Amino acid sequence: MSRKRVAILISGRGSNMAALIEAAKAADYPAEIALVLSNVPDAGGLARASAEGIATVTVDHRAFGRDREAFDRAMHAELVRHAIDIVCLAGFMRILTPWLVAQWPHRMINVHPALLPAYKGLDTHARALADGATVHGATVHFVVPELDSGPIILQEEVPVLADDTAETLASRVLAAEHRIYPAALRMIATDYKLA
Numbered sequence: 001m002s003r004k005r006v007a008i009l010i011s012g013r014g015s016n017m018a019a020l021i022e023a024a025k026a027a028d029y030p031a032e033i034a035l036v037l038s039n040v041p042d043a044g045g046l047a048r049a050s051a052e053g054i055a056t057v058t059v060d061h062r063a064f065g066r067d068r069e070a071f072d073r074a075m076h077a078e079l080v081r082h083a084i085d086i087v088c089l090a091g092f093m094r095i096l097t098p099w100l101v102a103q104w105p106h107r108m109i110n111v112h113p114a115l116l117p118a119y120k121g122l123d124t125h126a127r128a129l130a131d132g133a134t135v136h137g138a139t140v141h142f143v144v145p146e147l148d149s150g151p152i153i154l155q156e157e158v159p160v161l162a163d164d165t166a167e168t169l170a171s172r173v174l175a176a177e178h179r180i181y182p183a184a185l186r187m188i189a190t191d192y193k194l195a
Helices: 015-024 044-051 066-079 099-102 125-128 165-189
Strands: 004-010 031-040 055-058 086-089 110-111 133-141 152-159
Touching: 004 015, 004 044, 004 165, 015 031, 015 044, 015 086, 015 165, 031 044, 031 066, 031 165, 044 055, 066 099, 086 165, 110 165, 125 133, 125 165, 133 165, 152 165
Parallel strands: 004 031, 004 086, 031 055, 086 110
Antiparallel strands: 110 133, 133 152
């Protein structure tokens, strides 16, 4: 079986990265984690990836000032240099330029802590609670230039409990993310297409 080479983009601790790394250890998993790239030099996930023997790279966005495309081009160069097939965003806290997204059609995916199209952007759990939502959850989707708007690959619902806080809800949603992200990557790595 030819395994797809995957890069994970992170900005922090990389809990979804860790879920993908664990899934890729299975002999029948169709993807290998070949690179972890961060825009934050001291992101916690870099140490975890290194400990797993995975190549790591930092492209510090601050070095590029306001030139977002130059930053994206520098990241893209690293992805090409490492012969990456699929890019997974996992807590990567930068909005990508249309130029970069166009380089990875149906090969760049993201996990979002809400049932898209509801609650795009940040603070999804607090917003769901403020709206009185009874159901919340997580979504894995293809990345397109518009924020959190790409075709949906997988979703998992999480009930909102009467005594939930943003933190307790976030914890249950994160567990759902850890389940559906590896499953979605498996689908994409086996040439699943969702146009």
